[in-house]
Amino acid sequence: MLNQPIHIAQNQENASSTCYLIRNWMRWAIFFFLMASLLGLLLRYFFVGGAVLLEYKNVLHAHSHIALLGxxxxxxxxxxxxxxVKEKARLKTYKNILTALVIVNLGMLLSFPFQGYGLYSITFSTIHLIIGYVFTYQIFQDLRGIQKGTARYLIRYALIWMLVSSIGLxxxxxxxxxxxxxxxxxxLSVQWFLHFQLNGWFMFALLGILALxxxxxxxxxxxxGIKLWLLQGSLWLSLALAISWSYNYPILLYINALGVILQAIAYTYILHPFIAAAFPTLSIPSGWVNKVLYFGILSVIAKALIQLALIFPEVASISYTIRMFVIGFIHLLLLGSATFALGANALKNNILPNGPWSKWGWLTLIVGFLFSELLLFGQGTLIWAKLGFIPHYHLLLFLSSILFPIGLLMILTDSLLNKHLPMNERKMKNNVITQISINNQTMKKTIIMSLGALVFLMASCGGGGESSQGTYTPPAAQKEKAADPKGIGEIRTVDLGDGIDEVMANKGKAIVDMKCTACHQLNDKRVVGPGFEGITNKRRPEWIMNMITNVDVMLDEDPVAQALFEECLVRMPNQNISIGDSRDILEFLRKNDFERTGSKDAAVK
Structure with a gap:
């Protein structure tokens, strides 16, 4: 009997230590989510107002690394x-892991926007990879403490797929x-990493936590076991779609089709009992936290249904050639499924705040997510159907993206105010108030400094001018001299005629609006791909038309196209544009150059 009070006190101390560690862990998670959203907003601004100081691809790398690894x-x-984890001794190990993760994520946040893949950013990324191995080893030890079952199986394989994904890096x-x-x-190595990170590590962990x-x-x-191995098989078979990005073999699309069918069956077995238990009436539940969880589950279902559409090879092939579909799907998985489902789990367990600020913050996130997904998938569908662009598409996407940092600032503010503690924590609060205050002050200072860095990044936006192209020096200049100025393809002569053919230019503009402006701007600013301004003064008309109609061969064999590819690191998709349509596009580009620079066709003079 004398040991009972000591045992109770130890349990209370362990519970308190766990709570404060995890709350601090989640605060940092929300903070890096906020940083990723600000970087994403900056990416949207490139299409609205351009940028002067920063390279688009550097900001893109920063955004993706902080979103995934932060x-x-x-x-x-x-x-x-x-x-x-419940034991206090084990929590010290995870506290050290959290400290290391915060340091390397801050390092990536402050290095990637300025240098892209460079010495410091690669160093921090590599250290994060090693920390991930340490974390995996530690969690494997603690995973033994739960009974064998579906949850343990899924979490164990989530960790395995995280390790497998690192092979690509x-x-x-x-x-x-x-x-x-x-x-x-x-x-392929990049796609390997993304596939096993998103569909393996993230999704298996999400399903395992829900099962637990x-x-x-x-x-x-x-x-x-059979159903579980269906899920494993679907992961490997659906890798075929990622492989098809690099190797254009039709059989890969059919292998992927089998994979997504197996995935739909496996998800049904996992999600059906969860939905039946958590939402027995299938109606929208009461309470805003339950609504967030419900939205997360719906996102998982939507993810599986969208992938199920890939059983049709025609749909699978456009899923990675139309950029909006790629971005929309990644957001659906990371933001819709993982963020809202796991976020609601954290809210239910009081490791994320559930006060008024937090409530409106999560609602704002959902609204921003829905609007951005509708714009991405809607515009992607319009491009597929050859119906043009949504009016002010890039501006609307930028405005919808503003809702993310607004919502996250609300959630982070609620967390730092720290007013929503359970009763047993309030009793112990006085004993640790000093340490909590120090931790909060430290994090607030870090947030202020990091926000200052992001404000500096945002301040670099605006204006135009020649400096908007950044400081990149195109590689392999000698290769360009040895290249055929007409490119590689069946187009060897082009009759430009006198002046501008307005009918052809108008047809070309319609095609450019549908298929090109997602990656290229009409000015000289490079975003995903280089800007169109001045292209007819730098490249011969035959080269331009061959690049449009024979893009795969040009990227594989033409030194100039390869230099541009190495600069942008985004492969231009083959959109099956006919020679006639490419001639109309060329005419529009000639008109664009003449209106913007006062000259055209300098490459043939």
Missing amino acids: WGFLLISGTLVFSL WAIGPIATTLGRLHPLYF MLERKGWAIPFN
Whole structure:
């Protein structure tokens, strides 16, 4: 009996330590989510107002790394620590891991926007990879503490797929050194990482955490070995779509079709008992936290349904050639599925605040997510159907993206105010108030400094001018001299005629609006691809038309196209534009150059 008060006190101390560690963990996760959203907003601004100081691709790399390794990794890892770790001695290990993760993420945040892939950014990324290995080893130890079942199986394989995904990152350096950054294996290594990160590590962890939530409430998830291996098989088979980005073999699309069918079956087995238990009437539940969880589950279902549409090879082929579909799907998985489902789990367990500020913050996130997804998938569908562009599409996408940092600032503010503690925590608050105050002050200072850095990045936006192209020096200048100025393809002569043919130029503008302005601007600013301004003064008309109609061969064999590819690192998709349509596009580009620069066709004079 004398030991009972000591045992209770120890349990209370462990619970308090767990709570404060995880709350701090989640605050940092939200903070890096905020940074990723500001970088994403800057990416949207490139299409609205351009940029002077920063390279688009550098900001893109910063956004993707902070979103995946800052927000995504911290959200999932923090949830796993909260769900599996209770001993105070073990919490010290995870506290050190969190400290290391925060440092390397801050390093990536402050290096990627300015140098892209450089010494410091690569160093921080590599250290993050090693920390991920340490975290995986530690979680494997704590995973033994839960009973065997669906949740344990899914979480274990989520960790395995995280390790498997890292193979792609380790392969990038040797491939780039030996084969070059234009080799298909280089892009396959990137797609390998993204596939097993998003569809493996993120989705398996999400499903495992949801299953664990039900199992601890006494609800079983009946899922035998055959069904589980259906899920594993679907992950490997759907890798075929990622491979098809690098190797254009039709059989890959059929392999992917089988994979997404198996995935739909496996998701049905997992999600059906969860939905039946958590939302028995299938109606929108009461309480805003339950609504956020419900929205997250709907996002998982939407993700599976969209992938199920890829059973048709025609749909699969456009899923990666239309950029809006690619971005929309990644956002659906990371923002819709992982963020809202796991975020609601954190809200239910009080490791994220659920006060008024937080409530309106999450609602703002949902509204911003819905509007941006409607714009991305809607515009992608219009391009597919050859129906043009949504009026003011880029401006609307920029405005919808503003809602993300607004919502996240509300959530982070609620977390830092720290007013929504459970009763047992309030009793112990006086004992640790000093340490909490120090932690909050430290984080507030870090947030202020990091926001200052992002404000500086945002301040670099605006204006135009020659400096808008950045400081990049095109590589392999000698290759361009040896290249055929007419490019590679069946177009060897082009009759330009006298002046501008307005009818042809108008037809060309309509095609450019539908298929080109997602990646290219009409001025000289490089965004995803180079700006169109001045192209007829730098390239012969035959080269331009061959690049439009014979893009795959040009990227593989033409030195000038390869230099541009190496500069942008985004492969221009083959949109099957006819020779006649390419001639109309050329006429529009001639008109664009004449209106903007006062000259055209200088490359043939």
